Amino acid sequence: MENKEPRIIIATDCGSTTTKAILIEKKGDTYRQTFRGEAPTTVEAPFEDVTKGVLNAITEVEELSGRKILDGERIITPADGNTGVDVYVSTSSAGGGLQMMVAGAVKAMTGESAQRCALGAGAIVMDVLASNDGRADHEKIERIRQLRPDMMLLSGGTDGGTVTHVVELAQFLKAADPKPRLGASYKLPVIYAGNNKARPQIEEILGDRTALIVTENLRPVLERENLMPARHKIHDIFLEHVMQQAPGYPKLMKMVGAPIMPTPAAVGTMTEKFAKANNFNVLAVDIGGATTDVFSVFTEVFNRTVSANLGMSYSISNVMAEAGLPNLLRWLPFDLDEQDLRNRLKNKMIRPTTIPQTVEELQVEHAVSREALRLAFEQHKALAVGLKGVQQERSISDAFDQTSSGQSLIKLMDLDYIIGSGGILAHSPRRTQSMMMMIDAYQPEGVTMFAVDSIFMMPHLGVLSQISEKAALDVFYHDCLVRLGTCVAPKGLAKEGANILDWELAPEGGKPVSGTLRFGELLHLPFAEARGKLMLKPAKGFDVGAGPGNAREAKCEGGQVGLVLDGRGRPFELPKAHSKRIAELNKWYKAMELYPA
Amino acid sequence: MAHAYTPGLKVIPCTVLRKRRVLPIPGKVLASEGQEVPATDVVAQTELPGKVFPVNIANRLSVTAGEIPAFLLKKVGDPVKKGEIVAENRPFIKWFKTSVESPVTGTVDSVSDVTGQMLLREPPKVLPLLSYIKGKVVEVHPNFGVTVETEGTFIQGIFGIGGETNGPIAMAVETPDEELTPEHIKDEHRGRIVIGGKHAGLATIKRAIEAGVHAIVVGGIHDRDLRQILGYDIGVAVTGTEKIGLTLIVTEGFGMIPMADYTFKLLASRNGENASVSGATQIRAGVMRPEIIVPGYPKDVKECKREEGRGWIEPGDPVRIIREPHFGTIGTVLSLPPELTKCASESHVRVLEVQLADGTKLTVPRANIEVLEK
Numbered sequence: 024m025e026n027k028e029p030r031i032i033i034a035t036d037c038g039s040t041t042t043k044a045i046l047i048e049k050k051g052d053t054y055r056q057t058f059r060g061e062a063p064t065t066v067e068a069p070f071e072d073v074t075k076g077v078l079n080a081i082t083e084v085e086e087l088s089g090r091k092i093l094d095g096e097r098i099i100t101p102a103d104g105n106t107g108v109d110v111y112v113s114t115s116s117a118g119g120g121l122q123m124m125v126a127g128a129v130k131a132m133t134g135e136s137a138q139r140c141a142l143g144a145g146a147i148v149m150d151v152l153a154s155n156d157g158r159a160d161h162e163k164i165e166r167i168r169q170l171r172p173d174m175m176l177l178s179g180g181t182d183g184g185t186v187t188h189v190v191e192l193a194q195f196l197k198a199a200d201p202k203p204r205l206g207a208s209y210k211l212p213v214i215y216a217g218n219n220k221a222r223p224q225i226e227e228i229l230g231d232r233t234a235l236i237v238t239e240n241l242r243p244v245l246e247r248e249n250l251m252p253a254r255h256k257i258h259d260i261f262l263e264h265v266m267q268q269a270p271g272y273p274k275l276m277k278m279v280g281a282p283i284m285p286t287p288a289a290v291g292t293m294t295e296k297f298a299k300a301n302n303f304n305v306l307a308v309d310i311g312g313a314t315t316d317v318f319s320v321f322t323e324v325f326n327r328t329v330s331a332n333l334g335m336s337y338s339i340s341n342v343m344a345e346a347g348l349p350n351l352l353r354w355l356p357f358d359l360d361e362q363d364l365r366n367r368l369k370n371k372m373i374r375p376t377t378i379p380q381t382v383e384e385l386q387v388e389h390a391v392s393r394e395a396l397r398l399a400f401e402q403h404k405a406l407a408v409g410l411k412g413v414q415q416e417r418s419i420s421d422a423f424d425q426t427s428s429g430q431s432l433i434k435l436m437d438l439d440y441i442i443g444s445g446g447i448l449a450h451s452p453r454r455t456q457s458m459m460m461m462i463d464a465y466q467p468e469g470v471t472m473f474a475v476d477s478i479f480m481m482p483h484l485g486v487l488s489q490i491s492e493k494a495a496l497d498v499f500y501h502d503c504l505v506r507l508g509t510c511v512a513p514k515g516l517a518k519e520g521a522n523i524l525d526w527e528l529a530p531e532g533g534k535p536v537s538g539t540l541r542f543g544e545l546l547h548l549p550f551a552e553a554r555g556k557l558m559l560k561p562a563k564g565f566d567v568g569a570g571p572g573n574a575r576e577a578k579c580e581g582g583q584v585g586l587v588l589d590g591r592g593r594p595f596e597l598p599k600a601h602s603k604r605i606a607e608l609n610k611w612y613k614a615m616e617l618y619p620a
Numbered sequence: 621m622a623h624a625y626t627p628g629l630k631v632i633p634c635t636v637l638r639k640r641r642v643l644p645i646p647g648k649v650l651a652s653e654g655q656e657v658p659a660t661d662v663v664a665q666t667e668l669p670g671k672v673f674p675v676n677i678a679n680r681l682s683v684t685a686g687e688i689p690a691f692l693l694k695k696v697g698d699p700v701k702k703g704e705i706v707a708e709n710r711p712f713i714k715w716f717k718t719s720v721e722s723p724v725t726g727t728v729d730s731v732s733d734v735t736g737q738m739l740l741r742e743p744p745k746v747l748p749l750l751s752y753i754k755g756k757v758v759e760v761h762p763n764f765g766v767t768v769e770t771e772g773t774f775i776q777g778i779f780g781i782g783g784e785t786n787g788p789i790a791m792a793v794e795t796p797d798e799e800l801t802p803e804h805i806k807d808e809h810r811g812r813i814v815i816g817g818k819h820a821g822l823a824t825i826k827r828a829i830e831a832g833v834h835a836i837v838v839g840g841i842h843d844r845d846l847r848q849i850l851g852y853d854i855g856v857a858v859t860g861t862e863k864i865g866l867t868l869i870v871t872e873g874f875g876m877i878p879m880a881d882y883t884f885k886l887l888a889s890r891n892g893e894n895a896s897v898s899g900a901t902q903i904r905a906g907v908m909r910p911e912i913i914v915p916g917y918p919k920d921v922k923e924c925k926r927e928e929g930r931g932w933i934e935p936g937d938p939v940r941i942i943r944e945p946h947f948g949t950i951g952t953v954l955s956l957p958p959e960l961t962k963c964a965s966e967s968h969v970r971v972l973e974v975q976l977a978d979g980t981k982l983t984v985p986r987a988n989i990e991v992l993e994k
Contacts, residue, residue, distance in 0.1 A: 067907075160674040187685070191674075191735045198672040198729060198739050202645070224734055313856075332855060337903055341855035365843035366874035367944065372857050373779045373873065375903060377943040378967060378987045384944055385965040452966035619966060 028491055029109035031102035033084065033092060034483035035077050036286055037064055037115040037275075039313070042073075044080035045483050046088055046108075047498055054497035059478060060084040065271070072271035074278070077113070098278055110490060113279050114482040115272075116286035121145055121261050124172040126152040126196070127242075128179030128188035133217065136242045137178045139406065140216070140250040142327045144257040145288030146173075147314070152195075154179075154188040160195065167199035174260055175201070175211065175233075176253065177225070180218030182243045189217045193228045200232065210234040212260045216241040216253040236260065261285060281489045287316050289485030291327050293499065294318040294442070296488055298325075300496060303439040306465070308396060309479075310445035312336035312375055315399035319407055321432045326407035330399040335447050336375030339391060343368050346394035353597050354390035354463070356608040357383065382618050385452070389460055392447045396464030404431040435468040435593075436514065436568055442504070444476035449505075454583040455547070455615045458507045462587065466595050468514045469568035470557060470577040473507040473584070506582030508550055511557065512589040515565035517542040523562045523590055530555040530581060540590040545611045550585035554578065587615070628991030629776040629871075629909065629940075631883050634917050634924040637774055639753055642765035647747070653760050657751040657768060659786045659896050664749040664765040670742030673724050677707045678736025680720045685736030692738075698728050706738060752784050753896045754915045771924045772915035773890055775871075775883060777837065780899030780910030781850070781859045782867030786813075787834040789914065791891045793817040797878035800838055802827035809833050813895050813912070815887045818878040820868075822848050829865035835897045837887070837912060839872040839879035840948075860900025860908075867899040869910040872940075877948035880940065882994065890914045933991055939974060943988040950992070951976045 032047040032054075042065075046058040060083025065076035078096060085092050091106045092099060099107035123146040127133030130153035141148050149170050152163055175196065179189030196213070203211045213233040215225050217240055229235045239252040262282055266272040276283060284292070290309060298305040298320035307318040313334040318327045332341045343351060348361050367387060371377065379385040408431050441461055443449070448457045458473050480503040488495035513524050520541050527537035530552035540546060559567045560574045569575040579586070589595075591611070598604045612618060647666025651657055677692070678685045694706045700722040708719040722740055729741040755770030790812040792804040800816025802823050810832035816824075820838045822845040828836055847853050849864055871879050895914045902908040917924065933939065933953055941949045951974035960968040961983065969985040976982065 161671060164672045164674075187735055190732070191737065194730065194732055194735060194737065194739065195672075195674070198741070200669065338856055340853060340857075344853040344855055362842055362844050365847075369779075369843045369846075369854075369874040370942070370947070372854075373901070373903060374942045374990070376987055378969060378985055379965045380943060380967075380985055380988060381945060381964045382966075385967075450967075619964075 029494070031090075031108045032487060032491075032494065033081060033098065033108045033111050034487055035080060035111075035113045036289075036479070036482040037066075037073050037077065037113065038286065039116060040064055042076040042080045043479065043483075044077070044084050045480060046084050046090070047487070047494060049494070053501065054491075054494040056480065056498045056502040058084050058088040060087065066269065070270075072274070073115070073269065074271045074274045077275065077278075100280075110280035111278060112281045112483070112486045112490065113275065114284045114286045114289040114486045115266070115275075121257075121285045122147045122149050122173050123176060123257070124149050124152070124167070124170055124201075125176040126178070126192045128154050128192070128217070130156050132245065133178045133180070133242045135406070136248050136250070137176050137216070139248070139326065140178075140241050140253050141176055141257065142329060142406075143250060143288075143291065143325065144254045144261075145285030145291065145327075146257065147329050147331045152192065154191065164195045164199045167196060167201050171202055172211070173203060174257070175213045176257065177213055177215050178217040178241050178253075180221060180240075181245060182219045182240050184218055184220070186218055186221035186224060189221050190224045190228070193225050197228050197232055212236065214238060214253060214256050214260065216256075258282070258284075258288070281486060284482075284486045284489075286482045287327065287329065289482040290316065290444075291318050291325065291485070292488055293481045293485035293495065295320055295325050296485075296492060296496060297442075297499060298440075299323070301440075304437050305440045305442065306400075306433075306438055307442040307481075308399065308444070308448075308461075309476075309481075310335060310392065310395060310399070310443070310447055312446075313338050315395055315445075317399050317403040319403065319433060321407070321434070321437070324407075324432055326403070326432070328399070328403040328406050330395075330402050333395045333399050335388065335392060335395065335445075336371055339368050340372045342391055342395045342398070345398055350394055351390050353604065354393055354608070355386055356605050356612060357386075359387070386618065388447065389451075389456060392460050393464045396460065400465055404433045407432045435466065436566070438467055438469075438471055440472045440474070441465065441467065442474050442476060444479050444481060449475050449477060449479060453617065454505070454507055455617055458510070458584045458587065459615055459617060462510055462512075462589060463595075466512070466593055467510055468512050468593050469566070470509060470511055470559075470575075470579060472509050472580045474504040474582065475507060476503055477505045478503075506553075506580055508582035508584040508586055509555075509557070509579035510587045510589055511540075511559065511567065512593055513540070513561050513565040513567050514593040515561075515571070516592045516594075517562070517564070519543045521562070523565050524567070524588070525560040526588060527558040528555055528579075528586055529558070540588045542590050542592060543607075544588075544590040545614045546586075546588040546590070547584070547615050548586045548588075550581035551583070552581040555581060628993045629778065630774055630993045631776070631880070631886060632774045632925055632994060633886055633889075633921050634771060635774050636769065636771050636924060637753065637755075637913060638758065638767050638769045639755075640761075640765070640767050641749055641752060642761055643747065643749055646763040649760055649762065649765060651751070651757045651760070651766050653757055653766075655757045657755065657757060659751055659754045659894070661751045662748045663751045663757070663768070666747050666749075667744035668747050670726055670744050671724075672729060673726075673740045673742070674737045675706070675720060675723065675740060676735075676737050677720055677731075681707065681709050681718055683709070683736075686733050688731070688733060688736050692731065694728050694738075696728050696731060699726070700728060700740060701725050706740075750784070752786075752898075753913050754894070770913070770915045771917070772913055773886060773918055775886065775912040777869040777871045777910040777912070778873055779857065779859075780867065780869040780901050781846070781854075781862045782835070782864060782899035783860050783862075784896065784898045784900075785834040785867050786894060786896045787811045788892055789813050789815060789887060789890050789895050791815050791888050796839065796881055796884035799876070800824050800836070805831050805833065807831060813837065813897055815884070816879075817884070819876040821845055825849055825864075825866070825868065833866050835867040835869065835899070837869045837871065837897070839870070840875045840877035841868070841870050842876075843874050857901050857903040860898065860902075862899075867897055867910075869897060869899055869912065872948050873942070875947070880950055880992065882938075882950075882992065886918070887912070889918045933972065933986070933989075938992040938994065939972075939989040940992060941974070941982075941984055941988060942990050943985075946982060946984075949976060951982065954981065956986075
């Protein structure tokens with residue numbers, strides 16, 4: 024691809040079930056997504072060639088746009104009039120995505136750093152091994168044998184420090200002789216990103232049996248992570264080894280104008296670009312059928328977790344097992360027998376492509392979604408932490424504060440923006456449903472803006488940003504994000520009915536509105552203007568971001584839902600008494616016009 | 621014209637089936653092309669490397685890792701028995717002697733003067749691979765296995781637990797909407813594939829395990845009972861390795877759902893004949909459904925279906941409704957309107973019109989049906 028900016032771009036995302044193609048065209052000075060197509064992904068038998076699904080999806084774009092993009096199986100480049108495109112880019116999570124096993128010397132230090140490194144590269148982490156992970160040595164070896172990762176990341180020891188633990192892990196790895204998932208005959212790629220003093224021994228133990236790649240230590244000193252070199256190697260190996268073995272990918276790799284990215288890595292990239300361009304703290308979530316990915320950018324630190332066990336169809340039973348039936352039932356404004364709920368969820372698990380036809384079925388799915396989002400967020404907060412094992416300079420007051428290293432970076436009061444994607448959030452019949460699922464799951468505090476990714480375009484835009492950041496951001500703002508609006512949630516608790524907030528909203532170019540929020544209330548106002556200003560005066564003991572009892576002015580966005588004033592308290596607890604809980608749920612759902620009457 | 625792929629389950633009186641039987645790692649193929657094999661024949665075999673057990677010699681003898689070679693009584697490749705001494709010190713005073721014994725019988729796999737560990741490996745385990753179905757070997761995959769072909773009845777279930785097994789079919793109930801109770805399970809059902817009706821509960825399954833039944837096939841099961849049987853909640857639908865004492869196959873779904881009449885009658889027509897069944901289910905990344913295979917032609921069937929199903933729906937097709945309301949109901953497709961229709965949940969979806977046996981007409985989202993391929 025030459026230096027000049029592309030004008031016409033075709034981008035695909037090869038998901039596990041469907042391959043989605045979007046056409047992006049430069050209109051004047053702005054890039055816009057103009058057409059999209061979709062086709063079933065073709066990695067499984069009988070097709071076993073991912074490019075077939077790609078060509079089918081692009082064919083649909085051709086039919087809708089009238090632009091000839093394909094010449095047989097070749098993408099026509101560059102664009103010329105109504106023919107061809109300037110560049111083709113793609114992401115992929117087909118075939119289960121990139122699955123890795125990581126190992127570190129100490130679970131909470133190099134083990135966790137290795138985990139963050141792999142997750143940031145877009146991988147699903149199948150297991151984290153560490154010398155002190157509580158398993159017997161032979162169990163660790165057996166575990167390595169059972170799992171069939173695409174590659175392994177081995178770390179351990181700061182540079183120049185002790186080599187024993189990491190050499191021991193290497194010996195276990197050699198003894199286990201793990202087989203890679205794809206391609207029974209090729210060597211398992213192993214990235215060594217640990218103590219540089221141990222490199223000779225690691226090479227001696229693993230050099231023959233594995234495709235060993237040595238890179239910089241991802242935790243050279245306890246006080247600092249150095250994840251990027253290992254992340255780059257993961258990405259390189261993903262393309263060279265893993266993708267080469269996946270059906271049709273060698274062909275796909277020749278078609279693209281930029282390296283193929285794992286889908287979650289691309290979504291993460293787009294989240295980061297959005298956060299940095301606006302100086303926001305951002306939380307993005309993609310809740311799919313099998314997994315839930317959570318991305319955050321807080322104080323410019325990017326983190327990603329994959330809850331590979333939480334999803335809305337394939338993993339729906341896991342959500343039930345992890346959350347427990349009472350936590351699911353608590354969101355339903357009607358009675359449902361436990362046995363009935365169990366059977367419904369299992370039936371969705373075994374027939375994952377079905378959709379809720381009745382309001383009751385929809386409410387059950389939304390209850391599950393709240394719990395899946397909540398649990399995935401808990402897992403994310405636990406990993407998005409300051410580095411553990413780091414000596415901190417403490418003053419006397421710090422010591423009384425009892426803070427320690429390893430605190431979560433995620434502070435809800437400082438969260439500016441939440442972006443949701445995945446079927447249940449992007450395709451809910453009413454946008455209020457999507458916003459409420461996220462509000463209930465995350466319990467944002469202060470002032471938080473919400474949006475959904477309308478058609479799961481973030482992967483395409485993330486990989487496109489490698490070539491043109493402007494194109495990616497233009498389409499993100501104009502076509503990808505469906506703005507839902509803003510939620511104001513004072514932090515604090517009070518008696519039912521007590522005044523907790525005086526508020527005023529001044530929409531840009533619209534009439535100001537104002538009112539008082541009472542404890543236990545949920546208020547919903549239409550607010551469709553792009554921008555507005557909020558003037559908030561919380562009652563004593565309540566905090567909206569400027570400290571308890573302090574007034575605050577804040578910018579906000581309107582959207583398809585509008586302004587939501589959440590007076591249910593933080594931390595928010597549903598009433599324990601059954602009839603009160605159902606009455607409150609019905610009251611709130613009615614206030615939000617969540618479901619048809 | 622584009623056709624959206626529609627999922628379906630096969631319930632076919634007679635079709636040609638090929639099963640690829642391959643080892644997970646290279647081994648020895650024991651059958652040859654053209655050979656007729658019964659279901660229980662071993663067609664290939666391999667050895668799984670033994671489990672590895674580390675012993676930290678340095679720690680046990682209180683020496684540095686670099687010093688351990690001087691204390692070893694065994695070297696790499698030597699066989700060892702459980703309890704045999706593999707290393708010991710030679711102190712001046714005999715009372716201070718420390719010996720390190722092998723925790724397992726096997727061989728010395730490796731010794732490290734960096735970690736001070738000795739890795740001991742148990743003997744390899746033989747892994748036989750059965751033919752699983754009675755048929756003819758039509759292809760040999762060198763060092764890995766064979767493909768076996770047969771003609772016969774093929775029925776897919778929607779969910780199962782437990783692995784491969786076989787035995788004669790035994791109809792234990794009269795109608796597909798009858799519940800399979802413990803009283804239906806008789807001593808003569810030992811080694812059989814027992815066919816029930818709408819449901820088998822916990823007590824029935826326990827009785828069947830006691831009686832030595834090889835498999836149960838029913839319309840529905842309650843998830844609560846499944847949890848009791850397994851001892852845990854199934855998180856994702858990847859099954860086949862459970863060892864509860866039998867294989868369980870559900871044809872309709874979770875709950876009390878009568879087995880589809882067509883499926884029930886087809887199984888009844890093969891009563892007493894040997895079947896190969898598997899409960900293995902995998903919903904994604906290479907979908908697998910539990911299955912019942914009965915080699916040979918059913919009575920009154922002269923022809924075996926050879927072509928693959930269409931894969932999409934057309935008016936006249938039999939379908940099963942697979943979501944509330946009307947879960948489990950079987951009907952026939954009347955029409956496929958192309959326009960999006962708003963359903964009660966307010967989603968705009970493509971629908972189809974289904975006619976039930978009693979003449980009732982229903983409008984159902986296309987995503988909420990599955991085709992019954994006959």
